[in-house]
Structures are given as C-alpha cells and as structure tokens.
Amino acid sequence: MKIEGHATRSIWLEPDGWSVGIFDQRHLPWEVRRMRLIRMEDAAEAIADMATRGAPLIGAVAAYGLALALREDPSDAGLETAFATLLRTRPTAVNLRWALDRVRAAVLPLAPAERATAAYACAAAICDEDVAVNRAIGEAALPLIEEMARRKGGAVNVMTHCNPGWLATVDWGTATAPLYLAHDRGIPLHVWVDETRPRNQGALTAFELASHGVPHSFVTDNAGGLLMQRGEVDMVIVGTDRVTANGDVCNKIGTYLKALAAAAHGVPFYVALPSSTFDPDTADGASVPIEERSEEEVRFLKGPDEEGIMRRVATVGSPARNPAFDITPAALVSGYLTEAGVMASPQQLSEMLRK
Numbered sequence: 001m002k003i004e005g006h007a008t009r010s011i012w013l014e015p016d017g018w019s020v021g022i023f024d025q026r027h028l029p030w031e032v033r034r035m036r037l038i039r040m041e042d043a044a045e046a047i048a049d050m051a052t053r054g055a056p057l058i059g060a061v062a063a064y065g066l067a068l069a070l071r072e073d074p075s076d077a078g079l080e081t082a083f084a085t086l087l088r089t090r091p092t093a094v095n096l097r098w099a100l101d102r103v104r105a106a107v108l109p110l111a112p113a114e115r116a117t118a119a120y121a122c123a124a125a126i127c128d129e130d131v132a133v134n135r136a137i138g139e140a141a142l143p144l145i146e147e148m149a150r151r152k153g154g155a156v157n158v159m160t161h162c163n164p165g166w167l168a169t170v171d172w173g174t175a176t177a178p179l180y181l182a183h184d185r186g187i188p189l190h191v192w193v194d195e196t197r198p199r200n201q202g203a204l205t206a207f208e209l210a211s212h213g214v215p216h217s218f219v220t221d222n223a224g225g226l227l228m229q230r231g232e233v234d235m236v237i238v239g240t241d242r243v244t245a246n247g248d249v250c251n252k253i254g255t256y257l258k259a260l261a262a263a264a265h266g267v268p269f270y271v272a273l274p275s276s277t278f279d280p281d282t283a284d285g286a287s288v289p290i291e292e293r294s295e296e297e298v299r300f301l302k303g304p305d306e307e308g309i310m311r312r313v314a315t316v317g318s319p320a321r322n323p324a325f326d327i328t329p330a331a332l333v334s335g336y337l338t339e340a341g342v343m344a345s346p347q348q349l350s351e352m353l354r355k
C-alpha cells in the first residue's frame with residue numbers, strides 16, 4: 001500500500017540485512033516516523049508500547065524479535081528467554097503466540113550456529129505469507145461488495161472499526177483488503193471509519209484510505225447506530241485479534257456494540273481473519289484474555305495542535321477503566337472472510353482453517 005505516495009510494507013529488513021524497520025505508529029497519522037529495531041528488547045518494547053500494533057503485524061514483529069535475539073544468543077536458554085519476553089508484551093492477539101511458536105519450532109531442532117539464519121527466513125516467510133493471505137481474503141470477500149453494488153445500483157457503504165488495515169498487517173490489511181480491491185476495480189464505495197477511542201486507530205484507517213484515494217468519512221464511535229437506523233450502512237467489516245473455536249470474535253473495544261446495532265437493523269456483519277488469527281485451542285470468547293490498558297488513555301486525548309503533539313485533559317479526577325477488546329458472540333456474525341473463502345458458520349470456519 002502507499003505511504004507518502006510510495007508502495008511499501010509495514011515491516012522490512014534494513015539495508016544492513018539484519019536490523020528491522022517499522023513505522024512508529026504512535027506518531028501516525030500526524031507524522032510519518034520510521035524506527036529501527038536492533039535488539040529483541042526493541043521489538044518487545046515496540047509491541048508493548050504500541051509503536052507497532054494490529055494482530056498480524058504484532059506476530060511479524062515478534063518473529064523478527066526472536067531472530068534478533070538469536071543473533072546475540074542462539075542457545076536453548078536464550079531462545080526460551082526471548083520467547084517468554086516477547087509473549088508477555090500483549091495478551092489478546094493470538095497471532096503473537098502463533099508466530100513465536102512457528103519460529104521456535106523452525107529453529108529448535110537446529111544447531112545454535114544455524115538458528116539466527118533460520119529464524120530470519122521464517123520471519124520473512126511469515127511476512128510474505130501475510131501479504132498473500134490478506135490479498136486472498138480481499139479476493140474472497142470482493143463478490144460480497146460487488147453483489148451489494150449491483151443490488152443497490154450505487155456506492156456501497158461499508159463501516160469498519162479500529163484499524164484492520166495494512167498498518168495492522170504486513171500489507172493490504174484484513175478487513176481493508178476487499179475495500180482496496182473494490183476501489184481499484186472501479187466499484188463505487190464509501191467507508192464509514194469509526195474513530196475507535198481511546199487510541200483512535202480509526203485515524204490510521206482514515207489515513208490509509210486517504211493515501212489510497214478511497215472515499216471515506218471519519219465518524220465518532222457512537223454514530224454507527226444512527227447511520228444504520230437510517231439505512232446508511234450496507235455492511236460492517238471488521239478485523240479480529242482472535243476467533244475462538246466456537247466462532248466468537250475478540251476485537252477492539254466497541255466492535256460488539258456495532259455487531260448488536262447491525263443485528264438490530266439487518267445489516268450484515270462480517271469478520272475478516274487470516275488463519276493465524278483462528279484459535280482452536282480456546283473454546284469461546286469468555287476464555288480470551290482481554291487486555292486492560294492504562295487509565296491515562298481514557299482520561300487524556302492525544303493529538304497535535306499548532307505547537308506540536310500535545311495531550312489534552314478529557315476528564316479530571318475520575319477513576320477510569322480501559323478494557324481494550326471485547327467479544328462479539330458468533331451468533332451475531334454473518335460470515336467469516338478468510339483466505340480459504342467466506343465461511344458462513346463457525347463450524348465451516350473451524351473445518352476449513354484446521355486443514
């Protein structure tokens with residue numbers, strides 16, 4: 001996808017061939033800053049502090065984090081310490097463990113001297129596959145948008161929540177892949193972009209869509225009900241951080257309310273996921289660890305003014321709660337958009353993705 005007019009991925013190997021480049025998303029969409037990860041600890045900190053974020057990208061950064069660790073200490077003990085450090089960074093997105101498990105399984109049988117090279121190869125493969133998988137999600141879901149455009153005879157209004165875009169993956173995004181494809185193929189489209197308080201990941205989605213020229217409107221999180229009631233939303237497509245064995249969907253806080261409103265107004269509610277986000281080992285949404293972030297994120301707003309990036313007080317002196325994700329029950333999901341096709345039920349999803 002494009003940033004500053006140039007096609008790029010959200011993670012890359014630097015020209016030295018071993019350090020890792022990412023965008024520092026704490027400064028987006030106001031300023032494009034890149035950062036270089038030199039040690040495993042840099043990768044862990046970038047994930048924990050949300051310099052990098054989004055389930056698939058967290059997995060990719062963690063995979064490279066293990067590679068960076070193995071450059072310094074390729075012993076079994078070094079591998080296990082790095083694995084545990086990276087796994088502790090964020091609790092909810094299952095892609096983190098998926099990627100770490102995959103790199104560990106690839107390097108463990110090897111002699112220590114061979115491990116770093118193998119870890120880099122595995123991390124690169126995870127990134128390349130993520131790009132292909134997201135594109136496949138887009139191709140699989142595109143007919144839903146095409147069909148809606150045909151039926152309506154006008155622009156399809158898609159609502160999305162959080163940033164399920166290329167900044168949350170290696171490229172394309174999950175929920176945004178069909179949107180980019182639809183736009184590129186001339187299907188009239190307009191995207192309602194939820195702000196997604198408190199971290200405002202919707203601003204990242206809006207930034208992406210603007211960079212690619214996709215018509216969109218940035219709306220407050222509470223606007224969705226009214227827009228659906230008025231028939232101004234044709235479908236909702238969200239990403240996810242974990243889909244459990246029974247099809248429950250864990251995604252950014254506020255997703256569940258959108259699903260409830262969509263059900264009340266007969267608006268299809270789709271969830272886009274790569275197979276790396278399916279967690280067959282967790283029975284249902286109630287068992288997913290929901291990240292609780294700092295009260296500060298709720299009490300303060302962050303954004304630029306004439307003097308630079310500043311924090312403005314939203315509320316003073318009140319205790320806050322900040323659950324970062326919620327659970328949408330499988331019953332509210334109209335379909336799962338995957339690289340293997342559109343799955344109508346959790347059973348179908350589970351059969352296809354376990355293969």
Ligand code: MRU
Nearest residue numbers: 053054055162164168239240252
């Ligand atoms: O807290 P974040 O910004 O990492 O949360 C990101 C989301 O919730 C996305 O919607 C999710 O990762 C799926 S999109 C690829």
